[in-house]
Amino acid sequence: MTRVFSGVKPTGHLTLGNYLGAMRQWAAVDQHRADALFCIVDLHALTVDHDPARVRRLSRQAATLLLAVGLDPALCTVFVQSHVDEHARLSYVLECVATDGEMRRMIQYKEKAARERERGGSVRLSLLTYPVLMAADILVYGADEVPVGDDQAQHVELTRDLAVRFNQRYGHTFVVPKASLPTVAARVMNLQEPTSKMGKSDDSGPGIVYLLDEPDVVRKKITRAVTDSGREIVYDRQERPGVANLLEILAACTGGNPEALSGVYESYGSLKKDTAEAVVELLSPVQERHRALCADPGYVEGVLRDGAERARALARPTVDAAYRAIGLLPAASDTGAEVVLNAAR
Ligand code: TYM
Numbered sequence: 001m002t003r004v005f006s007g008v009k010p011t012g013h014l015t016l017g018n019y020l021g022a023m024r025q026w027a028a029v030d031q032h033r034a035d036a037l038f039c040i041v042d043l044h045a046l047t048v049d050h051d052p053a054r055v056r057r058l059s060r061q062a063a064t065l066l067l068a069v070g071l072d073p074a075l076c077t078v079f080v081q082s083h084v085d086e087h088a089r090l091s092y093v094l095e096c097v098a099t100d101g102e103m104r105r106m107i108q109y110k111e112k113a114a115r116e117r118e119r120g121g122s123v124r125l126s127l128l129t130y131p132v133l134m135a136a137d138i139l140v141y142g143a144d145e146v147p148v149g150d151d152q153a154q155h156v157e158l159t160r161d162l163a164v165r166f167n168q169r170y171g172h173t174f175v176v177p178k179a180s181l182p183t184v185a186a187r188v189m190n191l192q193e194p195t196s197k198m199g200k201s202d203d204s205g206p207g208i209v210y211l212l213d214e215p216d217v218v219r220k221k222i223t224r225a226v227t228d229s230g231r232e233i234v235y236d237r238q239e240r241p242g243v244a245n246l247l248e249i250l251a252a253c254t255g256g257n258p259e260a261l262s263g264v265y266e267s268y269g270s271l272k273k274d275t276a277e278a279v280v281e282l283l284s285p286v287q288e289r290h291r292a293l294c295a296d297p298g299y300v301e302g303v304l305r306d307g308a309e310r311a312r313a314l315a316r317p318t319v320d321a322a323y324r325a326i327g328l329l330p331a332a333s334d335t336g337a338e339v340v341l342n343a344a345r
Contacts, residue, residue, distance in 0.1 A: 002034040003175070005143035007041040007081065007134075010058035011048065012200030014065050016209040016279065017188035019286075020252045021149025025182055027070035030147055036076040037141055037311060038066055043081050043088065044134070047127040048112065048201070064300050065211060068290035079307030081137065086315035090136035093322050095129060097166050098158075103128050107154055135159035140315040142175040150186040151197055153179050170325040173318070185252035191225035194241035212287060215280045222246070222276035227268045235262040243268070246275050253278035 006026060008018060030036045040062045045055045059080060071078055081087050103109065109130070113123045126133075138146055138159050146156050156179035163174040188198045192207030202208060209221055227242040235258045237244040247258035250271070265271040293300060324330060 002145060003141060003143045004030045004034040004036040004145045004147060005039070005138050005141045005177075006030075006037075006147050007039040007044075007137055008062055008066070009041050009044045010055055010062045011045045011050075012058065012202075013210045013212060014062060015188075015198055015200045015211065016249070016283075017149065017185075017198035018200065019069065019211055019282075020185035020188055020249070021151075021182060022147060023066065023069050025147050025180075026066075026076075030145075031071060031076040034145070037143075037307075037314075038071055038076060038078050039081050039137065039311075040066070040079070041081045041134075041137060044130060047124055047130050048116070049121060060297075060300070063304055064290055064293045065286070067293055067300065067303065068286050069211075070289075073303045073306065077307045077310050078303055079311045080304055083304070083308035084311045084315055086140050086312065086319045087133065087136050090140050090315075090319045090322060091129075091133040093319075093326055094132045094135050094139070094162055094166070096326065097162055097169065098132050098135075102158065102161075103131065106131050106158070108151070131155045131158050132162070135162045138177050139163055139174045140318050141311070142314075142318060143177045144175060145180050146177050147180045147182075149188075150181055153181065166322070166325075170322075170327075173322050173325050182252075184258065185248050188249060188252075189241060189245040191221055191245070194226060194245045209279060211283060212290065213283070215284070218280050218283065219276045222249075222279065223272050225272060231268075233262050233265040233268070233271060235259045243271070246271055250275040250278055253282045 006022060008014065008023070014023075026036065026038055040059050042055060042059045045058070063078065063080065066078055067073075109128055112127060116123050116127075134155050135158060138156070139162070146152075146159075148156060156177065160176050160178070163176045166174055167176075190196045190198045190202065190207035191209070196202075198208050200208070200210075206221055206224060209218055213221070225242060225246060227246075228240040230240065233243055233247075234240055235244055235247050243262075244258065247261050250256065251258040251261055253275075265274075320330070
């Protein structure tokens, strides 16, 4: 059976971009067709300036939202990254096959590091090595597919490179995964700056629709979205990014096609109105389930406990195999250690 892994980072409240680019696909498709694991990747939230209490709060909220969008623990595994030690164990080994140059070429690193320096802050080393931990997240489960939005494609590409390199040097150990991107809304843009991604950790609140925004807040944000000069509604991501973004959001919400929808509208006003209503309608059941789940935190905790237990059992043998392959001596208590030790003598 195909194995799928993906994750979400608790660095901010989850957004419409997270939902349309990734989470919706996980709930509607992936959990039904594959052995799927979905993870709140909390270690990744420590790569930038963070408040410990906020990370804890956002991790809990992300877990609740993953269930609210429809992930079903009877069908898939939902867990928190830091509950499974194997991610960090494997990450170090992968750092020993990755190169410094490779890390510095990562677009997200370049952008985030530049932003951090502009603010006069220092760049955490973990921000540079982040993509290696992400590779470990994926490789530790032998995932075949990684459903993500477009912004994560480069990281999945790096994961493939590291897996291939490790396998070539030390013997076949890892499955080489591939990214799967949604056909529409793989990169939802900020409503106020339609040339930048709608990112949950950005400061520009009015340009970001959060999954827990009240209907009137959603309407206001979409009505105030920046549109382009020119009046006619055409779908052109390069020349008319504002309108293209609205058309993509509407298409993703209604199952339509942005190009075809562009012919339906004659004014920005009606496009915005319909887009706002489509988003409100899409989010309403998610918000309702979120409210119900918040009333039962014990349930969410139980899901995470069971998820971590299953994830640990899957991850351990892969990391043990990687440790042996790269030349680390097995501990005497490891299963089969004697056999390996004897073979090594
Ligand atoms: P994160 O938390 O930024 O985003 C979670 C998922 O949402 C997608 N996404 C978007 N899709 C479309 N438009 C947007 N504006 C938008 N914003 C976010 C992301 O592409 C992602 O699929 N590094 C990852 C987390 C991670 C991970 C992993 C993912 C850590 N380890 C292993 C997959 C596999 C991240 O920061 O996602």
